[in-house]
Amino acid sequence: MKTFSALLAGIILSSVATTALAADNPLSVHVLNIQTGQPSQGVDVELERRTDTGWELLATATTDESGRISALYPADETFISGVYRVTFETGEWFEAHDTDTFFPNIPVPFQVDDTEQHYHVPLLLSPYGYSTYRGS
Numbered sequence: 645m646k647t648f649s650a651l652l653a654g655i656i657l658s659s660v661a662t663t664a665l666a667a668d669n670p671l672s673v674h675v676l677n678i679q680t681g682q683p684s685q686g687v688d689v690e691l692e693r694r695t696d697t698g699w700e701l702l703a704t705a706t707t708d709e710s711g712r713i714s715a716l717y718p719a720d721e722t723f724i725s726g727v728y729r730v731t732f733e734t735g736e737w738f739e740a741h742d743t744d745t746f747f748p749n750i751p752v753p754f755q756v757d758d759t760e761q762h763y764h765v766p767l768l769l770s771p772y773g774y775s776t777y778r779g780s
Contacts, residue, residue, distance in 0.1 A: 645734075646683075649770075650729065659661070660664055668715070668760055669715035669717050669719070669761060669762075670759065670761070671691065671716045671717040671762075671763050671764075671765075672712065672713060672715065672730075672765075673689055673705050673707070673716055673731075673764070673766070674712045674764070674765075674767070674779070675687045675769055676769065677711075677768070677769050678769060679770045679771065679773075680767070683707070683710045683711045683713075683771055684707055684711045684737060684739060685707055685708060685711060685745075686706060686707060686740065687706065687711070687732055687734065688705075688706050688732075689704065689706070689707065690729075691717065691729060691730055692704040692725055693726055694727040694729050700718070703717065704717055712725050716730070723756070724759060726756055727754070727755055728753070728754055729752065729754075730751075730752045731751045731752070732749060732750040732751075732752070732767055733748075734748070734749055735749060743771055745771040745772070746773075747774065748771075750767065752767070764778070764779035764780060765778070
């Protein structure tokens with residue numbers, strides 16, 4: 645229980661720090677492997693925006709050594725309201741770590757209503773389960 649509490653406290657503090665560092669970019673993500681309690685470095689991530697005809701790819705990036713992408717939204721794009729989707733390519737990441745998984749990828753759609761806010765999407769990951777929420 646102490647390990648889980650420490651991990652949760654670290655996630656919360658990391659979310660706050662990420663927001664402060666990425667103040668110029670409206671979107672960040674963070675991936676933590678809850679099986680090991682470690683950041684998930686090297687997870688490929690796609691950002692898409694829903695349009696009238698489907699999904700438009702806006703950006704791709706890879707998590708850093710702390711499991712983060714601090715600035716996922718393209719710097720040359722205006723941040724507009726709408727439905728977005730972040731897809732974490734977890735199958736490739738688990739395969740690279742010689743681990744079987746049930747989830748080849750994890751799409752996380754979310755709504756942006758206030759373009760003045762920062763949006764942070766943490767992913768708590770294990771081979772057979774995951775959790776996500778709106779971070780701060």
